[in-house]
Amino acid sequence: MVHILYIEDEDEIGSWVTKDLKDRGFEVTWLKSGEKVEEYVSTVDIVILDVMLPGLDGFSIGKRIKKEYDHLPILMLSARTALEDKIEGLSFADDYLTKPFHPDELSARLEVLLRRFQKGADILEIGHLKIHTKDLRIINQKDNEEIQLTGKQYFLFQYFIRHLNQILTKEQLFEGVWGEPYIEGDKTLMVHIRYLREKIEENPSNPTIIETIRGIGYRVKQ
Incomplete structure (x- = not known):
């Protein structure tokens, strides 16, 4: 049985979400703040985390969880x-759902995340690449050679894999990988993506792994 850690301080929404998820066959531990997260986080399969909480907010709690449990999926809930x-x-986080939401949508998003992070499913195939997600080893299946990434290339591609199939803005990517706000006109991200494409794409001038989403950012799609 899938065990969900659900962190939500509003009684009304917490009650119906917990009941609905249990009716769907999930085991649910519901906390109203982040105070006791450490007691449960190592034993659960997925985390649903509200943003507005007493004490530490959901963003701070989520970052702490992800830093220690990188392969534990987190779905953020927020009225923002x-x-x-x-x-x-x-x-x-691995997904972000805004309130109000339909319980069917919440359940569907949970199922998608659980499939992506399911235990044992540590190999992704994207185009000609075979990716071992636990240590991010990348094999070119055309010649069976390992592709070596260095420095920011590694962290950038890791970020894409963690957010597979999502369109990511330049701001998201820069803040997620460099830990700093993106400044419009800064070419750092673009240069690193060009170098990354030179290593992983069959034809870097016509990329099929890292897609450019014009006017928004980039996406790696399985």
């Missing part, structure tokens, strides 16, 4: 719909 809030949430 501003782009900057979503960008901050997706800088560490």
Whole structure:
């Protein structure tokens, strides 16, 4: 049985979400703050985390969890719909769902995350690449040679894999990998993506692994 750690301080929404998830066959531990997270986080399969909480907010709690448990999926819930809030949430979390939401959508997103992070499923195949996600070893299946990434290339590609199939803005990528706000006009990200493409793409001038989403950012799609 999948065990969910659900952190939500509002009684009404917490009660119906917990009941709905249990009715769907999940085991749910519901906490109303981040105080006791450490007691449960190592034993659960996925975390649902509200942003507005007493004490530490959900962003701070989520970043702490992800730092220690990188392969534990986190789904953020928030009434905040501003782009900057979503960008901050997706800088560490694996999905972001805004309130109000339908329980069917929450369940569907959980299933997608669980499939992506399921135990034992540590190999992804994207185009000609075979990716061992636990240590991010990348094999070119055309010649069976390992592709060596260095420095920021490694962390940049790791960020893409953690957010597979999501369109990521330049701001999200820069803050997620460099840990600093993106400054419009800065070419650092673009240069690193060019170097990364030279290593992983069959034809870097016509990339199929790292897609450019014009006017927004980039995406790696399985």
